[in-house]
């Protein structure tokens with residue numbers, strides 16, 4: 186829908202959305218608001234318009250009725266935050282430091298009460314869900330989508346262990362998330378009195394950039410400073426703090442009780458490492474020798490906000506750019522120098538400049554040939570040379586290095602190489618189109634090739650601006666189709682959910698975090714504030730985190746969840762000739778995830794035929810715009826689509842946009 190479509194229906198879309206947004210912030214019942222404001226009649230007419238009727242005729246849709254929200258939500262929203270003052274608990278002292286650092290969001294479940302309650306009371310935005318694991322994925326996605334540090338929390342013992350999956354994902358993606366957990370008292374240490382005791386540091390030691398067990402309330406501000414120094418400088422990664430009861434509960438009475446009570450501008454620096462002139466000269470010399478140079482833009486380009494400098498450098502030197510990393514869009518896919526959709530050309534690159542590629546692939550994992558020579562720009566000298574032979578290592582903040590390179594590099598031309606890249610892009614797109622034509626033959630269920638192509642048509646060639654919608658790109662088999670079609674035109678338009686750690690099931694958690702980031706317009710999502718987001722996943726994945734659909738509904742997040750429902754774990758086809766093994770990979774058939782969504786206060790649409798998919802998507806998008814409520818589109822596929830010999834093209838290989846960007 187575009188603005189003129191709404192105008193034709195007599196609805197001013199921006200006013201409608203603004204009104205709804207405002208109401209959502211007050212966390213009152215949307216239905217009550219709509220009725221009271223008279224909007225219900227207007228939007229009700231829209232909702233039952235021509236499109237809606239067409240959709241209802243074709244699909245089984247469940248008309249979502251928002252479930253009542255307790256009045257406590259509105260009361261909370263109207264209660265002003267507390268201003269911390271002495272005497273205060275250690276928990277409040279820590280929360281105060283987080284607030285001063287601008288901590289953008291805390292995603293958690295009840296537990297670690299003293300600290301999380303102190304954070305809520307002083308006004309840090311807190312979002313609670315149904316499982317600490319999903320909430321840790323939400324924090325990871327929020328930070329990947331915005332570039333802003335977020336936090337996640339669990340209670341001691343089981344709350345903490347539930348955070349581990351999210352921590353491992355965040356570490357693989359190098360996401361700066363603050364992981365906090367309570368941890369009983371020093372007094373009880375090792376005694377196994379009471380429940381839920383466990384030592385935490387050895388569990389997280391290989392998954393964090395820094396960790397600390399806090400035992401002394403007097404030092405909570407000081408250790409918050411340690412944490413934020415780590416989170417906001419150098420190569421980002423998660424930090425883990427665990428709070429003993431003593432550190433949370435103890436009261437601080439006078440200013441002298443707070444150790445190292447410096448402001449953030451005194452305990453950390455905004456200075457960044459700059460490139461050494463000699464290494465800049467060497468890099469330029471190597472690039473000038475190259476006939477087919479290429480830049481790999483990865484995670485560090487996002488966190489250092491280097492996209493403008495990257496573009497200037499690429500344009501001045503006419504060096505193509507391929508994206509890789511935990512999020513995409515820092516170099517737009519429609520730029521003439523983009524090589525992201527030219528997988529076949531990459532093998533012939535002769536000099537590769539890796540920028541902010543924190544998670545390093547090894548030879549053979551990359552799409553480059555064995556004779557490629559490498560330059561690497563990275564803030565961590567100690568990582569340069571791991572996995573790949575690096576001829577020039579520039580130790581620098583990515584943006585600082587690119588700004589110097591823009592100044593110092595001469596203009597260059599690589600016309601033949603760029604033509605090769607363009608031809609490879611066309612070949613890739615032609616291949617995708619041919620595959621779509623091929624899968625249109627399958628009529629009895631929805632093929633993932635239909636989802637991929639039609640989603641792209643809707644997002645990039647329909648009525649909404651192509652850079653508008655954030656996509657959470659998840660799934661296993663389905664992703665091998667969707668990732669061929671998804672595009673990114675601005676920073677963090679795509680969040681690669683399972684980047685490198687490959688967790689099946691993180692996705693609805695990711696939808697919560699990325700959804701809050703866009704709904705509230707944090708960081709680089711500010712220009713897209715309030716717009717719907719879309720997350721794709723398999724049915725096995727939805728099984729892990731589907732309960733967070735309730736969280737999406739509770740928080741009024743306008744998210745669209747596409748579940749590719751093939752009645753199986755995507756791994757089933759590898760054992761298709763092992764009768765005793767196959768059932769290990771199967772579910773009951775045709776599960777109604779859409780009805781589950783409805784029961785949880787969201788909307789659900791069940792799509793069973795290819796021609797129903799696009800109308801369902803339009804309907805879900807319209808619902809998201811008009812009501813800020815989520816929809817689960819349960820798309821019925823079939824497991825046999827993964828059998829290449831029987832139903833080609835079957836389970837696809839790993840050719841996709843980017844430098845095998847899913848993995849690196």
Ligand SMILES: Cc1ncc(C[n+]2csc(CCOP(=O)(O)OP(=O)(O)O)c2C)c(N)n1
Nearest residue numbers: 660661662663689723724725726754755756
């Ligand atoms: C937590 C977790 N368990 C198991 C695996 C191994 N694994 C990788 S893909 C996959 C199947 C995923 O199936 P589904 O989510 O339905 O994806 P689809 O193939 O339909 O896209 C499994 C079991 C994993 N990566 N993560």
